[in-house]
Amino acid sequence: MWLSAGRGRPGSVVTGRPRDLRQLEATAEQGREAFALDADLPVVLAFGGSQGAQSINRACVAAFGGKDAGFQLVHVCGPRNEAQVRAELTARGERFERYRLVPYTHRLAAAMAAADLVVGRSGGSVAELTALGKPAILVPYPHATADHQRKNAREMVAAGAALLVDDAELDGDLLARLVADLLGDPARLAAMATASAALGRPEAALRVADQIEDVLTTTRGREAR
Secondary structure (H helix, E strand, O other): OOOOOOOOOOOOOOOOOOOOHHHHOOOHHHHHHHOOOOOOOOEEEEEOOOOOOHHHHHHHHHHHOOOOOOOEEEEEOOHHHHHHHHHHHHHOOOOOOOEEEEOOOOOHHHHHHHOOEEEEOOOOOHHHHHHOOOOEEEOOOOOOHHHHHHHHHHHHHHHOOEEEOOHHHOOHHHHHHHHHHHHOOHHHHHHHHHHHHHHOOOOHHHHHHHHHHHHHHHHHHHHHO
16 A cells, blocks of 8 residues: 555554656646647546556546536546547547547656646555645545555545545546536645645655665674674
């Protein structure tokens, strides 16, 4: 589990999940350039992991396909799902002007940096969410090992950084309402962003390295006796 694994165990140290510096240093400007986004419109990022998530895909299509929602959507749907999702959006009259449908991207951190709100699963990506200080609507994968995604999401919710929606309950109407409510309340969104940043551990890699160095130093000291 991302936040609380190891808590309460003797000798344990919670470091956070190490991330690539390119992810931690991603900027909104890089995201807008990479996805051709208008700097004057809010941005919502929706994704379900590298392979996409059917529930999130269906909800995004139903909530935003063929509609002018007043913001830009970057929807990472998964390579296997692109043709179907694009066909469903086209059938709804989507012109893909503010709806950026992406099968997969190596620039997810940049998209996240540009986003005012993120809709996604709550696995390892929550480390990036909090490192970048992003508010989120989290939809835990219901079959994750030890239900760790729900535990991650609950930690975020408890801190005021996210909303949690059960996978089985997610649909277009609910997603459209939640996104509209949050984007329509800048003060609440800003408070969620602040709470998310407070949970972030961007220094995780350095803390892991420090712990390794401490162990090695202690071991060498014992061997020298």
